[in-house]
Amino acid sequence: MIPKEKINSILEGYDKKKIKIATICSHSSMQIFHGARQEGIKTVGICLEKNKKLYDAFPYGRPDEYIIVKDYKNLPVKELVDQNAVIVPHGSVVEYAGKALQEAAVPLFGNRMSLVWEGDRDMLFKWMKDAGLNVPRTFTPDKIDRPCIVKLPGAKGGRGYVVVNSPEEFRKKVKAEKVTIQEYVLGVRVYPHYFFSPISKGGYGVHEGSLELMSMDRRLESDIDDAQRATAAGIKFDPSFTVVGNLPLVIRESLLSKVMEMGQGVVESAFRLFKGIPGPFCIETICTKDMEFYAFEISGRIVAGTNLYPEGSQYTAYTYKEPMSTGRRIALEIKNAAKLNKLSSVIY
Numbered sequence: 339m340i341p342k343e344k345i346n347s348i349l350e351g352y353d354k355k356k357i358k359i360a361t362i363c364s365h366s367s368m369q370i371f372h373g374a375r376q377e378g379i380k381t382v383g384i385c386l387e388k389n390k391k392l393y394d395a396f397p398y399g400r401p402d403e404y405i406i407v408k409d410y411k412n413l414p415v416k417e418l419v420d421q422n423a424v425i426v427p428h429g430s431v432v433e434y435a436g437k438a439l440q441e442a443a444v445p446l447f448g449n450r451m452s453l454v455w456e457g458d459r460d461m462l463f464k465w466m467k468d469a470g471l472n473v474p475r476t477f478t479p480d481k482i483d484r485p486c487i488v489k490l491p492g493a494k495g496g497r498g499y500v501v502v503n504s505p506e507e508f509r510k511k512v513k514a515e516k517v518t519i520q521e522y523v524l525g526v527r528v529y530p531h532y533f534f535s536p537i538s539k540g541g542y543g544v545h546e547g548s549l550e551l552m553s554m555d556r557r558l559e560s561d562i563d564d565a566q567r568a569t570a571a572g573i574k575f576d577p578s579f580t581v582v583g584n585l586p587l588v589i590r591e592s593l594l595s596k597v598m599e600m601g602q603g604v605v606e607s608a609f610r611l612f613k614g615i616p617g618p619f620c621i622e623t624i625c626t627k628d629m630e631f632y633a634f635e636i637s638g639r640i641v642a643g644t645n646l647y648p649e650g651s652q653y654t655a656y657t658y659k660e661p662m663s664t665g666r667r668i669a670l671e672i673k674n675a676a677k678l679n680k681l682s683s684v685i686y
């Protein structure tokens with residue numbers, strides 16, 4: 339892991355008035371570029387030649403400039419630093435740049451340690467438990483006595499997950515080693531999107547900063563989410579959980595206090611475990627019929643569900659006068675931090 343001091347010293351060389359926002363053209367990049375544009379910050383898109391046409395088709399979602407690359411494994415670190423750029427890490431940055439991200443000598447928005455903690459299932463569970471979240475029970479193959487979801491190691495977007503009910507079914511259906519077997523929690527999936535600002539006061543105060551609820555979504559996963567159609571058509575099938583898209587969501591107002599308490603727990607735990615989590619994050623939960631939230635994942639960065647709200651959400655309407663997406667909130671935080679001379683509090 340590149341030392342924080344190294345990133346701080348790179349940041350010190352930046353012209354604070356000319357900071358640019360950069361990211362890989364994928365995942366939530368249009369929202370990030372759009373939000374930066376709304377805040378008057380210039381943007382750089384790291385892009386494959388073949389994808390440029392797509393982004394150019396969206397004049398308000400495209401980056402101001404491109405750095406065309408052959409692949410995403412090797413980020414153009416030097417070029418980015420020469421351009422005063424801060425990378426906003428999203429799901430595709432994490433997936434494509436992988437471990438190289440830890441050593442990348444370029445400022446990342448947020449705390450890059452949160453990407454390490456979200457990326458390792460054991461560390462993730464330690465974080466969720468330390469945060470005081472309810473987590474689903476886990477099982478060893480021989481102890482399976484109820485519906486369980488089996489998660490493959492390193493799988494992303496739910497690909498290849500299966501549901502089993504017994505040790506026999508597990509042995510029949512699961513060939514991979516090192517899987518995670520989790521109780522299948524029944525209920526409604528709720529994915530709240532948060533933003534923690536260590537440099538803001540007021541609002542929902544947490545750890546000398548402020549926690550904001552940006553929005554919420556529900557994932558659409560193929561083929562479980564349209565399963566009633568297949569079932570109605572008389573088709574029997576094993577459900578799969580591959581993320582295809584997202585749907586907007588609001589929850590009962592009486593549940594919001596629990597949502598904020600979960601977010602607070604995650605932020606406070608992040609301070610205990612790895613010096614905090616400035617910026618956006620998401621907790622993936624299921625709310626049961628007893629109104630209990632079970633968390634099965636934290637994303638320590640912007641999630642794609644925020645793409646539903648480029649002009650703000652049902653919740654940011656009560657926080658901001660202007661339409662505030664998570665992408666725009668990131669740009670605003672960089673601007674505020676630059677003004678307060680606190681960039682190193684929100685960038686590592």
Ligand SMILES: Nc1ncnc2c1ncn2[C@@H]1O[C@H](COP(=O)(O)OP(=O)(O)O)[C@@H](O)[C@H]1O
Nearest residue numbers: 474487493494495496520521522523579634635
């Ligand atoms: N314990 C659980 N009970 C019921 N459904 C679950 C559980 N864990 C995950 N899922 C379903 O599987 C999907 C993918 O699981 P997740 O752990 O988020 O994997 P990924 O790392 O691929 O995002 C979730 O979005 C949810 O629909």
Ligand SMILES: [Mg+2]
Nearest residue numbers: 495496622635
């Ligand atoms: Mg997930």
